[in-house]
């Protein structure tokens with residue numbers, strides 16, 4: 121023992137390291153548990169380097185020792201030891217690697233600190249400081265290491281912080297490195313195996329080398345996202361999904377892809393079978409984890425993907441990320457954005473492919489997640505057009521229950537048609553009976569039927585598809601093609617006069633009475649005077665108590681071809697009282713058809729009066 125101590129030599133740390141250690145040792149903060157992630161990634165890096173040496177045929181010390189990471193916790197002694205069978209370090213490497221700042225992570229951290237002027241201790245935890253993070257939890261750190269080079273021998277590096285470190289030779293060390301942490305008084309929890317197991321699972325679960333804690337294997341799940349697709353079994357994918365998504369059944373869809381440009385990415389994304397938001401339990405939290413070389417950087421970061429993709433589960437791994445990503449730094453946010461953009465674009469493309477190749481599965485996806493896609497159209501300008509391609513609707517050209525894409529609609533458009541028409545309605549039946557649909561039916565123009573109350577808002581946001589404006593049937597200016605034969609309609613002059621009479625009779629109830637150019641089977645319809653607001657929008661705004669945004673009165677359109685209207689024109693000079701009742705009822709009927717009659721009692725009274733007249737007075 122004595123002899124060995126005599127052989128030890130004291131070394132000073134480089135000035136920057138002293139500075140760094142000062143900050144690390146004297147600051148208390150919440151994120152210090154990341155020291156374990158740092159030491160385990162160093163151990164994994166060491167194993168990786170050794171594996172490379174093996175494949176390049178170098179002569180190795182203890183060539184048969186399998187690559188592994190072993191962690192030993194000793195609560196009684198208050199120590200934690202992290203051992204690997206990696207490449208180890210020579211004396212010179214120890215001095216170089218653990219005594220000077222040559223490596224990127226720490227240098228970047230110090231530069232950041234210098235930029236921020238005052239040492240924001242809070243930053244440390246987010247940044248991570250590689251090996252030196254050991255001093256966040258340990259008052260004394262001992263490194264025992266033996267290089268892979270056959271002719272080298274073992275060395276021990278000991279430090280209690282900023283004062284410096286001691287180096288001494290040690291005989292008979294196995295290949296690799298052992299780091300012994302003598303935990304600080306307030307960091308003794310890190311000698312508890314439960315705590316260490318939790319941290320391994322959280323940060324280092326997918327390290328490709330076995331991690332054992334007190335002899336027990338902890339990381340049993342492999343980072344399958346980094347393996348070749350062809351080598352992965354379905355069951356492995358499913359198990360992995362259940363693990364990351366905490367789901368009991370397999371996923372609905374899976375996207376596994378790698379990219380090299382503009383960023384190096386390995387991603388494995390899943391769509392769960394079930395959308396938990398339908399249960400009304402609130403918003404789903406984002407579920408894609410961010411990794412760098414199989415080490416967790418951030419669990420489910422919110423900034424990674426647009427909000428409408430919060431239902432996705434899985435992992436994205438990019439070696440272009442700094443291992444010590446800081447949430448504050450602008451650079452990292454930009455990088456995260458770039459990463460998110462690539463992922464979103466790729467996922468949208470995947471959905472388009474699925475719609476093509478796996479229509480049944482896409483249908484199921486759409487039924488479960490259509491609200492998210494629609495939310496995306498409204499909130500995510502950047503991906504709006506791509507999302508538009510994924511929307512599906514029933515239309516007048518297909519059977520009930522069948523759905524088409526906007527692209528299908530466009531393909532069927534006759535050359536003279538410039539707009540895409542849609543009609544919000546409660547059901548197929550209601551859509552086909554709607555006064556607003558009549559002109560489209562008469563002119564054989566396809567109309568999308570929107571049964572989801574939000575869809576109109578969504579299409580308003582989308583504005584156009586493939587250069588063709590999306591127009592509500594209610595607002596469309598399409599008119600009937602051929603004027604009806606004179607005997608089947610009021611003359612232009614008659615119609616105009618009737619409209620004026622109606623306007624006078626209805627008074628405050630309407631903004632204006634017009635002669636309709638588009639009604640076929642209905643006697644009348646109501647429309648917004650500016651044609652800006654449809655009845656669905658009106659209902660939505662009312663439900664949200666936003667009526668101030670609306671013009672209070674509507675226009676009434678009269679169908680000069682309809683027998684009821686033609687009869688009304690005769691009646692007004694014969695029985696003014698009855699004609700007035702009929703005019704009022706026509707208006708209310710039009711309101712009912714538009715879903716805009718709020719208070720029916722006056723209407724019912726009037727209807728009863730009309731029925732009495734119809735049955736004849738006693």
Ligand code: ADP
Pocket residue numbers: 158162163166204206207208209217218223224225226249250251252296297
């Ligand atoms: P980084 O990992 O970013 O290089 P660290 O501070 O974590 O920075 O580690 C510094 C250096 O010390 C590493 O680059 C490596 O050369 C060396 N090192 C640390 N831990 C080990 C280990 N377990 N085995 C071999 N070398 C190690």
Ligand code: MG
Pocket residue numbers: 158161162250251
């Ligand atoms: Mg490191």
